[in-house]
Amino acid sequence: MAPNVKSAKKVFVFLGKSVFSLLETMIFTLIPKPRKNVAGEIVLITGAGSGLGRLLALKFARLGAVLVLWDINKEGNEETCNMARDAGATRAYAYTCDCGRKEEVYRVADQVKKEVGDISILINNAGIVTGKRFLDCPDELIEKAFDVNFKAHLWNTSSPKAHCSFLYLLSPNPISKVKVLCGPQTQYPSPRSNRYSLL
Numbered sequence: 001m002a003p004n005v006k007s008a009k010k011v012f013v014f015l016g017k018s019v020f021s022l023l024e025t026m027i028f029t030l031i032p033k034p035r036k037n038v039a040g041e042i043v044l045i046t047g048a049g050s051g052l053g054r055l056l057a058l059k060f061a062r063l064g065a066v067l068v069l070w071d072i073n074k075e076g077n078e079e080t081c082n083m084a085r086d087a088g089a090t091r092a093y094a095y096t097c098d099c100g101r102k103e104e105v106y107r108v109a110d111q112v113k114k115e116v117g118d119i120s121i122l123i124n125n126a127g128i129v130t131g132k133r134f135l136d137c138p139d140e141l142i143e144k145a146f147d148v149n150f151k152a153h154l155w156n157t158s159s160p161k162a163h164c165s166f167l168y169l170l171s172p173n174p175i176s177k178v179k180v181l182c183g184p185q186t187q188y189p190s191p192r193s194n195r196y197s198l199l
C-alpha cells in the first residue's frame with residue numbers, strides 16, 4: 001500500500017475511533033451505567049505514592065474500599081495512606097515494594113495475603129517513562145521500563161508461582177478486575193516516550 005494511502009487510512013481509523021468514543025461518552029452521560037459497589041472490596045493499587053495512583057486511592061477511600069497501597073517510594077506511599085484515612089478509609093495499608101522485582105512482589109503479596117486478605121481489585125498503575133530521546137536512552141532504563149511497565153503485570157497476575165500470584169491466591173474469590181494504566185501510547189506515541197510506547 002502506498003505511504004499516503006496508509007497514512008490516510010490511519011487518520012480515518014483515528015477519527016472513527018474518536019467519534020465512536022465521543023458518542024459512547026454522550027450516551028453513557030445521558031443513561032449512566034449502574035456502578036459497581038466497591039465498599040468493603042480489597043483494592044491493591046501499585047504506584048500509589050503519587051499521581052494517578054494517589055488520586056485513585058483517595059477515590060476508592062471515599063467509596064469505602066479497603067486499600068492496599070504499594071510503591072517503591074515509602075514516604076510518598078505513607079503520605080497517600082494517611083490522606084486515604086483522612087478521606088474516610090477505615091482500613092488502609094501501605095507496603096514498600098519494587099514491582100519490577102519478581103521476588104519482592106511475591107514476598108509482599110504473601111504478606112498482604114496474611115495481614116489483609118485476598119485482593120479483589122488489582123490496579124497495576126506503577127509505571128515509569130524514560131523521558132529521553134530514542135537514541136539517548138541507556139540500556140538500564142530500557143530494562144527498568146520493561147521490568148516495571150510490562151513484567152510487573154505478569155508477576156502481579158499470572159505467574160505460575162501459585163502461592164504468590166494474585167489470580168491463584170484469590171481462590172475461592174475470583175478476581176473481579178485487573179486494570180493496567182501504562183501503555184495507551186502504543187497507538188499514539190508522543191516525543192520522548194518512544195521506548196515506553198514499544199511496550
Ligand SMILES: NC(=O)c1ccc[n+]([C@@H]2O[C@H](COP(=O)([O-])OP(=O)(O)OC[C@H]3O[C@@H](n4cnc5c(N)ncnc54)[C@H](O)[C@@H]3O)[C@@H](O)[C@H]2O)c1
Pocket residue numbers: 046047048049050051052053070071072073076097098099100101125126127128129148181182183184
Ligand atoms: N499521567 C499521564 O498522563 C499518563 C498517561 C498515560 C499513562 N500513564 C500511566 O499511568 C501510571 C501513573 O502515572 P502517573 O502520571 O501518576 O505517574 P507518577 O510518576 O506520578 O506515579 C508513578 C508511581 O509509581 C511508582 N513507581 C515507579 N516505579 C515503581 C516500582 N518499580 N515499584 C513500585 N512503584 C513504582 C512511583 O514511585 C510513583 O509513585 C503510569 O503507569 C503511567 O505510565 C500516565
